[in-house]
Amino acid sequence: xxxxxxxxxxxxxxxxxxxxxxxxxxxxxxxxxTHTDTPAEVDWMAEKIxxxxxxxxxxxxxxxxxxxxxxxVLVVSQFTLYGDASKGRRPSFTDAAxxxxxxxxxxxxxxxxxxxxxxxxxxxxxADMQVAIQNDGPVTLILDRSL
Numbered sequence: 001x002x003x004x005x006x007x008x009x010x011x012x013x014x015x016x017x018x019x020x021x022x023x024x025x026x027x028x029x030x031x032x033x034t035h036t037d038t039p040a041e042v043d044w045m046a047e048k049i050x051x052x053x054x055x056x057x058x059x060x061x062x063x064x065x066x067x068x069x070x071x072x073v074l075v076v077s078q079f080t081l082y083g084d085a086s087k088g089r090r091p092s093f094t095d096a097a098x099x100x101x102x103x104x105x106x107x108x109x110x111x112x113x114x115x116x117x118x119x120x121x122x123x124x125x126x127a128d129m130q131v132a133i134q135n136d137g138p139v140t141l142i143l144d145r146s147l
Contacts, residue, residue: 001031001032001033001034001037001041001042001045001105001109001144001145001146002031002032002033002034002081002082002142002143002144002145003029003030003031003032003045003049003081003141003142003143003144004029004030004078004081004140004141004142004143005027005028005029005049005052005140005141005142005143006027006028006030006133006135006138006139006140007026007027007054007055007135007136007137007138007139007140008023008025008026008027008028008074008133008134008135008136009024009025009134009136010022010023010024010025010132010134011023011026011028011074011131011132011133011134012074012131012132013074013076013121013122013123013129013130013131013132014129014130014132015123015124015127015128015129015130020122020123020124020127020129021074021075021121021122021123022074022121023071023072023073023074023119023121024071024072025055025069025070025071025072025136026066026071026072026073026074026119027049027054027066027071027072027073027074028073028074028076028131028133029049029073029074029075029076030076030078030081030131031075031076031077031078031081031106031109032077032078032079032080032081032082032096033079033082033096033097033101033102033105033106034082034095034096034097034146035095035097035098035101036146037097037101037105037146039105039108041145041146042105042108042109042112043108043112044145045109045112045143045145046109046112046113046115046116047112047116048143048145049073049113049143050065050066050113050116050117050118051065052065052066052141053065054139054141055068055069055071066118067117067118071119072118072119072120072121073113073118073119073120073121074120074121074122074123075106075109075110075113075120075121075122075123076122076123076129076131077102077106077123077125077126079093079096079097079102080093080096081096082095082096082097083095083096099125099126102125103125106125110122
């Protein structure tokens with residue numbers, strides 16, 4: 001499982017001109033799965049993200065988490081995170097999980113974030129989406145978990 005996390009002041013995802021999900025202050029998560037991912041990786045990632053302290057406290061140090069700042073999460077599926085462009089000019093996506101594997105993991109991830117008390121907005125799995133991200137900082141992390 002791979003996540004590109006961006007701390008945002010605002011983020012939204014539109015599908016066919018309609019806003020499918022939007023958040024203010026919080027995280028935008030671009031999420032991809034590979035064939036060997038399991039619920040254990042998904043649960044670990046949800047716990048990790050729910051506990052990250054990436055917001056500044058009164059002293060300007062990253063000591064506050066999403067709950068402390070009233071933040072929310074926008075989760076966007078992105079199979080291209082498993083693209084391999086090491087050969088040729090067109091990436092291969094053979095490492096990306098097929099929808100029958102990825103969709104249940106994606107749904108578990110979203111549910112896991114919500115179960116940890118986070119407000120979660122989403123895009124739509126497999127849709128052609130336009131994502132607007134107002135990165136705050138900028139702060140960007142790449143989280144990769146394979147057991």
